[in-house]
């Protein structure tokens with residue numbers, strides 16, 4: 001299927017095609033890209049339509065027996081594009097003479113472990129891995145340590161894998177505490193930004209859609225861009241000025257369908273600071289299966305309680321010639337050629353202006369203390385006292401209008 005060298009692990013993909021997981025070219029391309037990003041080369045794949053999931057091996061035994069010789073001869077590991085229980089993964093491994101079996105979550109966690117750079121990023125990945133491994137350690141014996149390196153073994157070291165579950169629980173607690181501290185520090189920074197009324201715009205979206213490229217194109221900087229899934233793990237921020245408005249652009253980790261929940265949980269604090277931005281961009285790859293990409297990102301943003309206005313940005317428009325079937329509300333851009341960037345900037349300015357409201361409220365004396373308890377929801381305010389109370393000049397986000405309704 002592809003040239004490879006001795007440095008690559010040879011992966012054979014098993015793809016169970018269920019009603020909610022129908023096999024198509026995009027899915028094949030995606031799982032092949034995930035393998036590549038983890039440093040493996042795909043030597044073959046097998047798709048099986050599945051009506052009833054086998055509790056012991058997920059896919060049918062007959063099918064697995066059929067490909068057995070091919071897999072044993074040509075592959076170093078099996079990548080299963082789905083979620084396996086620890087027992088299923090052991091049983092499949094046994095059919096193929098003890099070959100390493102990694103499921104989709106294990107594969108994604110592995111890529112994250114390779115790409116984490118900062119202390120927080122590393123902690124978040126370790127947390128997700130430990131939560132994933134924890135139930136898998138029962139009755140594993142030496143199995144995990146026998147794997148001897150490569151995909152599925154990166155991240156927490158061998159010694160940690162071998163220690164008992166209590167140790168892991170303790171480590172989870174410690175990591176969670178440390179992440180909370182880092183997140184608290186970030187919150188302080190954010191409060192400072194809000195005070196200085198710097199606006200924030202988060203670039204979220206499907207992995208490899210071009211979020212980092214767009215950050216570079218908009219800010220003239222040079223953050224890492226790669227044709228790899230999950231190249232960005234640690235959020236980076238860049239300042240830009242649009243007319244007179246100072247804006248911080250935040251690049252974030254990409255999303256993917258069937259993203260492991262442990263991973264979203266582990267990255268929650270970083271992601272939350274992004275989705276609390278003034279505007280969130282849902283960047284998708286206009287050359288890919290963009291409807292799925294939009295949906296996955298929107299679903300994840302909802303799970304993260306994102307309340308910011310979301311702008312759909314279709315990147316890689318330099319490769320599109322027919323724009324007819326795309327959603328009407330989309331903004332087309334190319335981070336590569338600069339196409340559409342002016343339009344996007346205008347849209348950002350409009351949305352920023354639209355999302356704020358200036359108003360004047362008259363406050364009788366008995367409402368003044370209530371007003372002060374609500375000022376945390378205001379972007380800025382000025383109060384002047386009159387004979388029968390006070391008048392407040394407020395700038396607030398439209399979404400916070402309801403908070404002040406008892407005063408109006």
Ligand SMILES: Nc1nc2c(ncn2[C@@H]2O[C@H](COP(=O)(O)OP(=O)(O)OP(=O)(O)O)[C@@H](O)[C@H]2O)c(=O)[nH]1
Pocket residue numbers: 206207208209210211212213214224225226227228229230231232233252253254255315316317318319333334335336337
């Ligand atoms: N043709 C074309 N390619 C682009 C464009 N923008 C980005 N790319 C390519 O798409 C790939 C992914 O770009 P990134 O900016 O790393 O994507 P990302 O969304 O940050 O990806 P992750 O951080 O891995 O989630 C790279 O190979 C880019 O060169 C574009 O406008 N047009």
Ligand SMILES: [Mg+2]
Pocket residue numbers: 211212213224225231232251252
């Ligand atoms: Mg990126």
